[in-house]
Amino acid sequence: xxxLKSPMxxxxxNSPSSEQRVSTLVGDRLCIGCxxxxxxxxxxxxxxxxxxxxxxxxxxxxxxxxxxxxxxxxANRWAFVFAAVWFITLLxxxxxxxxxxxxxxxxxxxxxxxxxxxxxxVQQLEWLKQQQPTGNPNFGWMQSQPLSPYTTVDPTWWAAQxxxxxxxxxxxxxxxxxxNFGWTWANWSPLLITxxxxxxxxxxxxxxxxxxxxxxxxxxxxxVLSYMFGYGPNSMLQMYGWSYMITHASAxxxxxxxxxxxxxxxxxxxxxxxxxxxxxxGLVRLLLPPRLRSxxxxxxxxxxxxxxx
Amino acid sequence: MAIAHLCLECGWDLARIRAVCxxxxxxxxxxxxxxxxxxxRQRHPLWRGWRKFLRLKASLLAxxxxxxxxxxxxxxxxxxxxxxxxxxxxxxxDAWEEYRAQIILSFVVVPxxxxxxxxxxxxxxxxxxIWIGWTLFIALLLSVEYVMHGIGRAFxxxxxxxxxxxxxxxxxxWNLGTLALMMTIALAGLPLGWKLLQSFSGNQRHYWRxxxxxxxxxxxxx
Numbered sequence: 001x002x003x004l005k006s007p008m009x010x011x012x013x014n015s016p017s018s019e020q021r022v023s024t025l026v027g028d029r030l031c032i033g034c035x036x037x038x039x040x041x042x043x044x045x046x047x048x049x050x051x052x053x054x055x056x057x058x059x060x061x062x063x064x065x066x067x068x069x070x071x072x073x074x075a076n077r078w079a080f081v082f083a084a085v086w087f088i089t090l091l092x093x094x095x096x097x098x099x100x101x102x103x104x105x106x107x108x109x110x111x112x113x114x115x116x117x118x119x120x121x122v123q124q125l126e127w128l129k130q131q132q133p134t135g136n137p138n139f140g141w142m143q144s145q146p147l148s149p150y151t152t153v154d155p156t157w158w159a160a161q162x163x164x165x166x167x168x169x170x171x172x173x174x175x176x177x178x179x180n181f182g183w184t185w186a187n188w189s190p191l192l193i194t195x196x197x198x199x200x201x202x203x204x205x206x207x208x209x210x211x212x213x214x215x216x217x218x219x220x221x222x223x224v225l226s227y228m229f230g231y232g233p234n235s236m237l238q239m240y241g242w243s244y245m246i247t248h249a250s251a252x253x254x255x256x257x258x259x260x261x262x263x264x265x266x267x268x269x270x271x272x273x274x275x276x277x278x279x280x281x282g283l284v285r286l287l288l289p290p291r292l293r294s295x296x297x298x299x300x301x302x303x304x305x306x307x308x309x
Numbered sequence: 310m311a312i313a314h315l316c317l318e319c320g321w322d323l324a325r326i327r328a329v330c331x332x333x334x335x336x337x338x339x340x341x342x343x344x345x346x347x348x349x350r351q352r353h354p355l356w357r358g359w360r361k362f363l364r365l366k367a368s369l370l371a372x373x374x375x376x377x378x379x380x381x382x383x384x385x386x387x388x389x390x391x392x393x394x395x396x397x398x399x400x401x402x403d404a405w406e407e408y409r410a411q412i413i414l415s416f417v418v419v420p421x422x423x424x425x426x427x428x429x430x431x432x433x434x435x436x437x438x439i440w441i442g443w444t445l446f447i448a449l450l451l452s453v454e455y456v457m458h459g460i461g462r463a464f465x466x467x468x469x470x471x472x473x474x475x476x477x478x479x480x481x482x483w484n485l486g487t488l489a490l491m492m493t494i495a496l497a498g499l500p501l502g503w504k505l506l507q508s509f510s511g512n513q514r515h516y517w518r519x520x521x522x523x524x525x526x527x528x529x530x531x
Contacts, residue, residue: 030364046334049338049346049347050346051347051349061335062334062335063336064334064336064349064351074355075353075354075358078355078358179464180465180466182463182464183460183461183466186457186460186461283372283376284372285434286431286434287372287375287376287431288368288371288372288375289432289433290433292367292368292371292372293368294364295361295364295365295367295368296365296368
């Protein structure tokens with residue numbers, strides 16, 4: 001330490017004005033003492049060692065800004081591991097988002113098909129009454145079941161029907177869609193907005209347009225899931241011998257409903273994506289004292305805002 | 310094996326030279342034995358990253374803790390407000406006789422705890438903003454129920470909010486009146502919050518004093 005003490009004796013007598021201002025720090029760099037974000041502070045050339053330094057305006061600690069490349073490989077290896085873990089986590093969350101959107105579309109279809117399914121149940125009941133004299137073995141329990149969208153379908157009756165003609169006879173899709181799906185949408189909306197908020201923070205590198213376009217990815221995945229496994233012409237439920245009235249009703253109401261619901265879900269997610277960062281910034285300002293905010297400076301800097309003070 | 314550290318002036322490898330803490334700037338320096346140029350020894354990126362992670366963890370934990378407290382306080386305030394509906398139609402004496410413990414809990418303990426937290430937990434925010442913001446937040450949550458039932462009614466969803474607008478307005482006025490009463494009682498939490506802050510900052514002062522003494526000892530005798 002002896003070789004460093006002698007210049008410092010001179011330094012102690014020097015005033016800070018002997019430090020020459022070189023430039024301004026534009027990057028994100030936290031003070032090693034108090035964690036204050038030094039972005040915007042002057043870069044100084046101090047007179048004793050000719051080093052480039054930045055002084056923290058909060059605690060006065062000097063931070064050196066000269067950096068040297070390192071030969072160690074573990075930093076890069078760990079960076080790769082963390083990046084891979086982060087990427088896999090995001091993929092899992094993406095799948096979960098698509099699953100939730102699939103659930104939104106299916107519950108919306110279910111509630112939108114209820115009216116048409118109940119009407120189909122009425123039609124089947126009338127048909128069953130006509131079948132009574134012929135001694136249909138299913139008559140007894142089929143007629144006694146309560147009338148609802150989940151009324152069990154008699155396959156004989158359904159095979160004799162033309163589904164498109166049935167729907168058209170009641171005024172088509174728009175006349176038979178149950179408007180109660182609006183309530184299902186209202187219940188799902190907070191979750192969809194929250195999902196948008198989550199993704200706006202998870203994908204900090206994306207700007208607004210990128211975020212809005214990104215939302216189409218889980219929507220597309222949900223559309224694929226709906227086509228493959230959901231209610232509709234390819235529904236697995238239709239492969240069983242006995243099915244509920246809602247299964248057949250949703251096969252007709254569902255395809256258009258999936259598109260409308262996914263567009264609605266996209267709009268809700270976009271709302272969350274656009275306000276998510278602002279909401280979180282507000283929460284950080286509200287809940288955290290200034291000392292702890294600096295670690296979350298990325299939330300501000302990603303949108304080109306000044307880091308929190 | 311030590312990581313290479315070349316002198317910026319002459320290119321001498323300073324890897325084997327031990328860094329010493331510069332007493333004025335408090336940064337780790339190495340003086341080149343060849344040209345006498347002083348160079349900074351940076352922390353290893355892994356170590357730096359770990360420290361950055363610890364800072365981030367501290368921030369996130371603090372935020373999580375605050376959110377948890379916020380949720381708990383919101384829930385118990387709403388419970389206290391919903392309990393107040395049970396007292397409608399009772400005379401004060403009868404209600405006190407029947408629900409003494411619940412009344413003390415709902416209208417004394419809950420508001421005072423809330424007031425203490427608003428003072429001590431959110432000390433970094435302007436106090437008037439926090440108090441007005443909290444009152445509006447609870448009032449907003451109270452009205453959400455009516456808005457949701459209004460939407461549900463449009464879709465023929467069963468609901469338990471009265472269809473009579475007069476009854477709804479009366480319930481809203483009751484809620485807001487109770488909230489105003491609770492916030493007035495919550496003012497009693499102000500001195501408690503101040504006291505809590507004082508003792509906390511006293512502990513902090515003690516901690517920093519001890520740290521300064523330790524550093525001074527190390528610098529002078531270490």
